[in-house]
Amino acid sequence: MSTLNLNTYAKNTWCIGCGNFAILNAIRLVITELIKEGTPAENFVLVSGIGCHAKIVDYINLNSFYSLHGRVIPVATAIKIADPSLKVIGFSGDGDSYGEGLEHLLFAAKRNIDITMIIHNNRVYGLTTGQFTPTSPSGYKGRSTPYGNKEKPFNPLELMLASNASFVARGFSHGIDLLKKIFKEAILHKGFSLIDVLQVCVTFYNMYEYYDKRVYVMENHNETDFDQAMKKAKEWDYNSDTKIPLGIFYRKKEITFEDSFQTGIISETIDRKQKIYEHLMKKNL
Numbered sequence: 001m002s003t004l005n006l007n008t009y010a011k012n013t014w015c016i017g018c019g020n021f022a023i024l025n026a027i028r029l030v031i032t033e034l035i036k037e038g039t040p041a042e043n044f045v046l047v048s049g050i051g052c053h054a055k056i057v058d059y060i061n062l063n064s065f066y067s068l069h070g071r072v073i074p075v076a077t078a079i080k081i082a083d084p085s086l087k088v089i090g091f092s093g094d095g096d097s098y099g100e101g102l103e104h105l106l107f108a109a110k111r112n113i114d115i116t117m118i119i120h121n122n123r124v125y126g127l128t129t130g131q132f133t134p135t136s137p138s139g140y141k142g143r144s145t146p147y148g149n150k151e152k153p154f155n156p157l158e159l160m161l162a163s164n165a166s167f168v169a170r171g172f173s174h175g176i177d178l179l180k181k182i183f184k185e186a187i188l189h190k191g192f193s194l195i196d197v198l199q200v201c202v203t204f205y206n207m208y209e210y211y212d213k214r215v216y217v218m219e220n221h222n223e224t225d226f227d228q229a230m231k232k233a234k235e236w237d238y239n240s241d242t243k244i245p246l247g248i249f250y251r252k253k254e255i256t257f258e259d260s261f262q263t264g265i266i267s268e269t270i271d272r273k274q275k276i277y278e279h280l281m282k283k284n285l
C-alpha cells in the first residue's frame, strides 16, 4: 500500500447529519498522521461489528474485517495475538458492544490487550430502526419501547474503569478536534483503550441540541488518578439532565496481555503451526 489516500469508492449510505461522519473524518486524519509519522499503512487493521457504525470500514482504504454482531473483540483479539506488531482498531455500536458483545468487552479490558475500541454510542440500535439499547435513557420511546424504556441505562465508563481498562475516554460527534486528539492518544496508548463517542443518530435519536447544551471538556483533570476518574465518570449517569464531561478520564501503564507471555512464545507457536502445516502438506493430508 504505497498511497496515502484512505478514501474508497464505496457509496456512503449514512443519513445526512449522522454523527458517524465526524468519527470517519477524525480517524482518517489521525491514521494519515500516524502513517506520515512512520507507522506503515499495512500495520493498521480495522475491525467492525454489525450496524450503521460498521460501514465505516467500507469507507477507509485499509486492511479490515467486518465481523459479526457483538464480536469485534474476539476478532480484534485474534488479530492482535497473531501479530502483536499490528495496530488493531475496533469500531462498534452501543448495541454491538454494550449489548450483544458486553462480556467480550469486559474481558478485553480485564486482560489489557493492546487494542483500541471506538464505540459509536448513539444510544439506539440504529440500523434496525431505533430499538432501545443498554445506554438508552429511561423513558426512551422507540420501536420496541412504545410506552417508554422501563430500564435504567448502564454507565459504560464506570463499567470499563471497574473492569481494568487502562485508557478510558468520552468524545462527541459534533466537531472533530477533540475526537482527533483522543483517537490519536488511544491508538498510541499501549494497552486496552475505550472511547465512548456520543455519536448522534439524527433519524432515531437526535440529541445534538441536548448534548450541545450540556457537554464540556474536562480541564485540570488528573488522568492517572483512578478515584478522580471514577468520580468524573459518575458525574453523568446517561440518564439525568446534568453536565456531561468529555475528554480522557483515565490512563495507566500496565503490562499488556500479549506482552505478559514469555518473550517469543507467540511466534514459537506460529512457527510450530507452520511446521505442522508443512508436514501435512508434504504428506498430502
Ligand SMILES: Cc1ncc(C[n+]2csc(CCOP(=O)(O)OP(=O)(O)O)c2C)c(N)n1
Pocket (backbone or CB within 6 Å): 049, 050, 051, 052, 053, 054, 069, 092, 093, 094, 095, 096, 097, 120, 122, 124, 125, 126, 127, 128, 133
Ligand atoms: C446476532 C445478531 N443479532 C441481531 C442482528 C440484527 N442487527 C443488525 S444491526 C443491529 C443493530 C446494531 O445497533 P448498534 O450496534 O447500536 O449499531 P448502530 O446501527 O446504531 O450503529 C441488529 C440488532 C444481527 N445482525 N445479528
